[in-house]
Each structure stands twice: as C-alpha cells, then as structure tokens.
Amino acid sequence: MVDVFRGSEFVVPIAEDAVKIGAKVLWMQLGVRNEEAAKIFRGFETRAIHAGAAPDPTTGARGTPIYQTTAYVFDDVDHAASLFNLQTFGNIYSRLSNPTTSVLEERIANLEGGRGTTCTASGHAAQLIALFPLMQPGDKLVASNKLYGGSITQLGKTIKKFAWSCDFVDVDDFDKVRQAVKDPKVKCIWAESLANPGGVVSDIRALADIAREAGIPLIIDNTMATPYLCRPIEHGADIVVHSTTKFISGHGNAMGGAVVDSGKFDWSKSPDKFPSLSHPEPAYHGLTFAETFGDLAYTLYGHAVGLRDLGPCMAPINAYLTLLGIETLPLRMERHCQNGLGVAEFLTKHPKVSWVSYATLPDNKYLPLAKRYLQGKGGSVFTFGLKGGFDAGVKVVENCHLLSHLANLGDTRSLILHPASTTHRQLTAEQRTAAGAGDDVIRLSIGLETIDDIIADLDRPVGQVSL
Numbered sequence: 001m002v003d004v005f006r007g008s009e010f011v012v013p014i015a016e017d018a019v020k021i022g023a024k025v026l027w028m029q030l031g032v033r034n035e036e037a038a039k040i041f042r043g044f045e046t047r048a049i050h051a052g053a054a055p056d057p058t059t060g061a062r063g064t065p066i067y068q069t070t071a072y073v074f075d076d077v078d079h080a081a082s083l084f085n086l087q088t089f090g091n092i093y094s095r096l097s098n099p100t101t102s103v104l105e106e107r108i109a110n111l112e113g114g115r116g117t118t119c120t121a122s123g124h125a126a127q128l129i130a131l132f133p134l135m136q137p138g139d140k141l142v143a144s145n146k147l148y149g150g151s152i153t154q155l156g157k158t159i160k161k162f163a164w165s166c167d168f169v170d171v172d173d174f175d176k177v178r179q180a181v182k183d184p185k186v187k188c189i190w191a192e193s194l195a196n197p198g199g200v201v202s203d204i205r206a207l208a209d210i211a212r213e214a215g216i217p218l219i220i221d222n223t224m225a226t227p228y229l230c231r232p233i234e235h236g237a238d239i240v241v242h243s244t245t246k247f248i249s250g251h252g253n254a255m256g257g258a259v260v261d262s263g264k265f266d267w268s269k270s271p272d273k274f275p276s277l278s279h280p281e282p283a284y285h286g287l288t289f290a291e292t293f294g295d296l297a298y299t300l301y302g303h304a305v306g307l308r309d310l311g312p313c314m315a316p317i318n319a320y321l322t323l324l325g326i327e328t329l330p331l332r333m334e335r336h337c338q339n340g341l342g343v344a345e346f347l348t349k350h351p352k353v354s355w356v357s358y359a360t361l362p363d364n365k366y367l368p369l370a371k372r373y374l375q376g377k378g379g380s381v382f383t384f385g386l387k388g389g390f391d392a393g394v395k396v397v398e399n400c401h402l403l404s405h406l407a408n409l410g411d412t413r414s415l416i417l418h419p420a421s422t423t424h425r426q427l428t429a430e431q432r433t434a435a436g437a438g439d440d441v442i443r444l445s446i447g448l449e450t451i452d453d454i455i456a457d458l459d460r461p462v463g464q465v466s467l
C-alpha cells in the first residue's frame with residue numbers, strides 16, 4: 001500500500017514508482033486524484049471493478065463493506081472543528097458523506113474521467129444537486145426538449161418553486177440554442193447523451209462549444225449511454241448526471257443518482273455569475289469554494305451545502321448494490337446493446353409494426369452521432385409503433401409474460417410500457433403525440449435474457465394484433 005498525501009501534480013511520478021516496486025493498490029482520494037495517474041494501471045473493465053476501492057485496512061475485507069452508520073467519532077475537539085470548517089477531509093455524518101458511498105463516488109468519477117462525484121438518493125435528486133450550486137432565484141437553464149419525461153416535469157414545473165425556470169429547445173438546432181443562452185440569467189445547458197425514448201443522440205461537442213462561448217457549463221444526463229458507451233467529459237461536457245437506478249446499478253434494485261464534475265470549469269472567471277461557488281459562503285465562515293478548493297469546488301459544494309441542506313443522500317446499502325452492479329457494467333452493456341439491436345431489427349421486419357426508433361438502425365437520422373459518441377451502439381431502450389393504435393398497445397403489454405409491464409429502465413429483465421395508457425394517460429391525445437407517446441407507441445427496455453425468448457414473447461401478442 002502506498003499512501004500519497006501530496007498535491008495532484010506529484011501523483012504521476014509517485015504512481016509510476018509504485019508500479020515499479022510492485023504496489024498492488026494506489027489509493028487516491030478526493031484531493032489527490034489525478035487523471036493521468038488514474039490511467040496508469042487500468043482499462044475500463046479493470047477500473048469498473050477496482051477504482052476507488054481498497055482492501056479494508058482494519059479487517060482486510062476485500063469487498064467494500066456497507067458502512068451502515070449515521071455518524072463518525074471525532075479524535076478530539078480540534079479535529080471536529082477542522083472537519084466542520086472543511087479544513088480536513090473526513091466523515092462527520094452520513095447525510096454529507098459515507099465511506100461506502102465515497103467508494104462509489106470515486107468509481108463513477110474515474111469511469112467518467114471526472115474530478116469528483118456527489119452521489120444522491122435518486123436521479124432526480126442528482127439533478128437538483130447538480131443545479132443547486134449554479135442557480136440563484138430568477139436564474140434559468142436551457143434544456144433539450146427531448147428529455148426523460150420526469151426531467152421535463154422537474155425542470156419545466158417543479159423548479160419554479162425555487163424561482164428557477166427552464167427554456168426547452170430543440171438541441172439539434174444550434175442557432176436556437178445559441179439564441180436561447182444569450183440571456184445572462186441562463187446558467188447552464190442541459191441535454192441527454194442518448195435520449196429515451198426515440199434513439200435521439202445529442203451532438204455533445206457542438207453543445208459544449210456553445211456553452212463555452214456563453215461562459216456557462218454543459219450538463220449531460222448520461223443515464224442511457226453510461227460511461228461504457230459515452231464519456232461526455234471527453235467531448236467537452238463540464239458536468240455529467242446519472243440516474244444510477246438504471247444501467248449503472250443495473251439490476252432494478254437500488255435507487256440512486258450521481259453528479260460528476262469534470263473539474264475544468266473556471267467558476268471564478270466571472271465571479272458574479274456563480275456566486276454560490278465564487279462568493280464567500282456565510283455557512284462556512286466566509287470561505288470561497290472556488291478559491292479554496294479549485295477544481296473540487298463544485299463537488300465539495302454538492303456535499304457540504306447541497307447534501308447537507310437539501311438532504312437527499314444515497315443510502316449505504318444502495319451504494320453497495322450499485323458498486324456490485326457497476327463491476328459488470330461493461331459486460332452488461334455489451335449484451336444490452338446486442339439484444340436491443342436484435343429486437344429492433346426483428347421489429348423492423350414485423351408486418352404489424354409501422355416504425356422502430358433505434359439509434360443505430362440504418363434509417364435513423366442520429367446514426368452518424370451514435371457512431372461519433374456511442375461507439376456505434378444504440379443501448380437497449382427504444383420505442384416502436386404498433387399498427388392498430390391504443391387498444392392494440394394495451395393488449396400487447398398485457399399479453400407479454402417474460403417482458404414485465406412497468407415503468408423502469410435498465411434492468412437485467414426486459415421491460416415493456418405503453419406510455420399512452422400509463423405514464424402519459426393524463427395528457428390529451430395531441431399532447432401525447434407531441435411528447436412522443438402517441439397511442440401507437442410501445443417503449444421497450446431490453447434486458448439480458450436469451451434473445452430468442454425475448455423475441456418469442458413479443459412476437460406472439462404483436463402478431464395477434466388485428467388490423
């Protein structure tokens with residue numbers, strides 16, 4: 001074991017020396033993490049299993065323990081004071097940080113190529129914690145009009161209670177985005193790498209350039225693609241958010257979210273634009289996050305103010321389940337994509353199916369972007385149009401047996417949903433169509449079962465649709 005309590009710039013030579021003398025573990029915590037050093041040992045699969053984790057120093061436990069504790073003892077009063085003043089990194093209370101969750105945070109930051117991560121109770125909590133350091137009352141964001149339905153509601157309606165607001169635009173139309181971010185109240189651009197449903201892929205590089213010109217960060221929801229298919233920070237994104245509930249944990253058993261900061265955005269460049277980060281913080285004796293913590297400012301604000309005051313921390317057991325899931329992320333994503341494409345190709349040939357919207361089918365207009373940003377893969381969540389409309393949709397979801405009829409995504413199990421009769425039921429027919437949830441739309445999240453079984457389970461009820 002080699003401990004490196006040094007500045008980030010010292011880490012690379014120390015890591016190289018450590019490899020030379022046969023060190024098995026290089027344990028880089030927040031504050032000493034370094035991108036170049038993080039890459040010395042490891043490919044993506046290796047990092048998905050090892051990043052952020054080390055054998056437990058007191059018990060030798062190889063797996064990451066579930067630290068099911070609320071609070072942590074202080075060495076003495078001075079130690080407590082330095083923790084509370086953010087002069088020492090350490091655990092105080094699990095609402096702010098927890099050792100199991102810290103391993104997951106470190107792992108996700110590593111896989112995304114980010115500087116630090118804040119894990120949260122759910123994906124929606126992550127979105128709130130992502131915006132909290134950026135926004136003041138009266139501020140706005142510009143978001144893609146093709147987001148996860150829950151995000152449209154959160155950003156379009158609920159955040160108004162904080163006196164924040166959101167302009168939704170077509171992010172394929174760069175002129176519209178450029179126009180929308182001219183308003184100095186706009187504090188970030190928000191889009192999904194791979195949007196669910198519909199096989200929509202965002203041009204991350206182009207959006208990052210627009211954000212940079214406007215002096216604001218680009219936030220990418222990378223839930224559908226996962227860092228296995230896409231690492232938005234490599235394409236210029238400043239912040240990445242996840243619902244870890246989906247593919248990252250991957251087994252449909254643990255709610256969670258993550259906010260990953262690239263550490264590259266300079267918050268003090270225009271200090272009045274992001275006062276939470278670049279003005280003195282009264283709750284911490286007037287320290288300025290950007291000045292004191294540099295490239296960790298946003299992540300530390302997420303913990304020390306966001307989680308502390310809003311409270312949506314991830315449960316340690318969920319961090320554990322998510323760590324367990326993430327170890328097989330590369331294997332699972334390969335099979336999810338393979339099965340997803342297989343089912344999409346089957347449906348395109350089906351006489352009762354009018355259209356299939358999957359990112360890497362040859363007729364999808366986003367295919368070139370899928371090649372550029374998703375390694376030519378399309379994930380496993382997509383929609384198709386059923387001839388026969390509303391009633392046919394209801395029959396199909398009710399007559400699948402292997403595919404579960406429910407509103408989740410990114411499970412090992414295959415899932416099916418007819419949005420018009422469930423999640424979008426309260427809308428009018430016109431609103432449903434505008435939201436991509438017309439009467440004929442079926443949404444699938446293809447799991448890891450044997451592909452022939454998945455296809456057979458769909459083929460029977462789809463084949464029975466009467467026209």
Ligand SMILES: *Cc1c(COP(=O)(O)O)cnc(C)c1O
Pocket residue numbers: 122123124125148150151192196221223224242243244245246255256257409
């Ligand atoms: C599910 C989802 C969310 C919300 O996450 P929860 O964990 O359900 O709160 C946000 N964005 C996308 C793309 C999602 O699929």
